[in-house]
Amino acid sequence: MSHLLQHQDIAGKEWWDNGGGFFGRRYMEGDDSEVGYLTTPRRLDERTHIEVDGILRLLDLAPGDSVLDCPCGYGRHTNGLSLKGLRVTGADINSEHLGAAAELTAGRGDLVRLVVEDMRLMSYQQEFDAAINMFFSFGFFDSHYDNMKVLENFYRALKPGGRFLMHTDVSMSRVMSGKYKFSEERPLTNGGILRINERYDSQSRRINGEWILTGESGEERLTPYSVRVFSFQEFESWCHEVGFGKVVGYGDWTGAPLDDDSEDMIIVSYK
Ligand SMILES: C[S@@+](CC[C@H](N)C(=O)[O-])C[C@H]1O[C@@H](n2cnc3c(N)ncnc32)[C@H](O)[C@@H]1O
Structure with a gap:
């Protein structure tokens, strides 16, 4: 059976949905590049290692x-x-993605629970010491209401005193200053090439982009994506709106302060 999505699988689906044509097997290949996504060249496992240590540190x-x-x-x-x-x-x-996560965490069922979930519909109540939303994964939805619903769901999922960490490498200040790279080509560990073409739309404040993967089997264009870009101040005010107290911005995983030159924007909000 072919792994490629058929037209009828994608029709009517949002780009971010299961089978929507962006996330899935080809996304995993595209994310596994030789040089990473910031100016410091880092492979996927190196950046994951740095991020995990940073999450532990910044969320205590x-x-x-x-x-x-x-x-x-x-x-x-x-x-x-x-x-x-x-x-x-x-x-x-x-x-x-969840299938790959299950393979990665096999044998650790006492510590890991994997759940199929639409983040707009999560209904956890005061269950967690912390929550994380990593790697440009906030702002997928066209409606501001849906994006706020996600934030509210994170707030409700936390115990009193819980911490929520949102991380992105696409901040409004980098986009505005011209430091963000809208087009790039990355060599992949599977020998292929990922080409990324993006544009910023100032009306909707969204990045609209496309991934093109080239490999042995030719060229494949994944479904175009669109994600809301925001500033620290905007995200801070949204966090206050859903109930969070203190909100702190960091510019890297060591806890350096967030400024206009920061490549990462890491925001920790306290319940
Ligand atoms: C940019 S990836 C980041 C994944 C992970 N945090 C990381 O850093 O590797 C975004 C993820 O969001 C998932 N996703 C998209 N829409 C979603 C939704 N409505 N509810 C839950 N997950 C969603 C995708 O399936 C994909 O795995």
């Missing part, structure tokens, strides 16, 4: 603490955090 987590990783994708942080002794719930809408 210890073995036994409970974490919600949503969307968990193919489980790179769920895996890394469970290897450090944390109890992790990895939630994602994509079945291929």
